[in-house]
Amino acid sequence: MGPLGFEPRTASAPGFEEVDWDGFRRWLLSRLLSRKNARQMYTYARKFHGLLLSRDAGAVMAGFSKWKRKLILEALANLCKFLGCYSYFKTWRLEHGFKWEREESLRTLIDTLDRGREDVEEWLLSLRELGWTYYFPGVYMLLTGLRPGEACTSLSIIAEQGLDGYWNPELGILEHFRFEKLFLRRCKNAFISFLSPRLLSHVEKFQTRITLNALRLRLRKAGYPIRFNQLRKRYATILREAGIPGEAVDLLQGRVSKSLFARFYYKPLLDSLKTRVLQTLHPLEVRLLG
DSSP, X not given: OOTTSSOBOOTTSOOTTSOOHHHHHHHHHHHSXXXXXXXXXXXXXXXXXXXXXXXXXXXXXXXXXXXXXXXXXXXXXXXXXXXXXXXXXXXXXXXXXXXXXXXXXHHHHXXXXXXXXXXXXXXXXXXXXXXXXXHHHHHHHHHHOOOHHHHHXXXXXXXXXXXXXXXXXXXXXXXXXXXXXXXXXXXXXXXXXXOOHHHHHHHHHHOOOOOHHHHXXXXXXXXXXXXXXXXXXXXXXXXXXXXXXXXXXXXXXXXSOHHHHHHHOOHHHHHHHHHHHHHHHHHHHHHHHO
């Protein structure tokens, strides 16, 4: 066994034992999209970098799930890029027969349907037992399609300063892009959300600063699974099943560039889209808000 806990591969392999881990962490933060992603890559690289020097890498990786193998490969690829030896990683990967786990179209479809299935609505309704403070943010996520953290940030902004400068009464939308530092990031953006009068009324009355971490802790304490991410997927599924174009759903979920959003920010287009979206969501809104 080598010093890293794995059977050494060759004496001529790069010296992964002496990595500037602090430098690698900073490098990840400068390149990756979020601190969470950077932390994940750092953790996996530090834990599994010994595989790059191991004859037994194939056997070790075979014991992991497909998802974990993918994360390990991504972490090791980033480590090798940082160290300037990415060609070594490519040779090592081919040598051991490791393939990037790209889900087939059918598997992706099945997984999407499974994660976005209607029972997530039943899960959300069950949160009413925890009280309005923990139930309503989930309702807000499902009816706006915002990411969990974005929804909590939005509710906290309104609780602190009201709707002035945030709600556009002429268009009937929340303009997240007004808070550029909070909602416009390198990749994950939130531009606008359509709110019905009923939902807007509940948002104004919520008056509670809430964080995603507080929601998760409360649910864990009460023994509930954490399924907030599925609410966003359910929102997209509902709209697509109603015939709303994927480009429109992408716009509402912040998956377009800022320049493209600026071109789409056109009143007649938004009025038409808003009407269709709110009509589609109305039965669900009635079910959730009574």
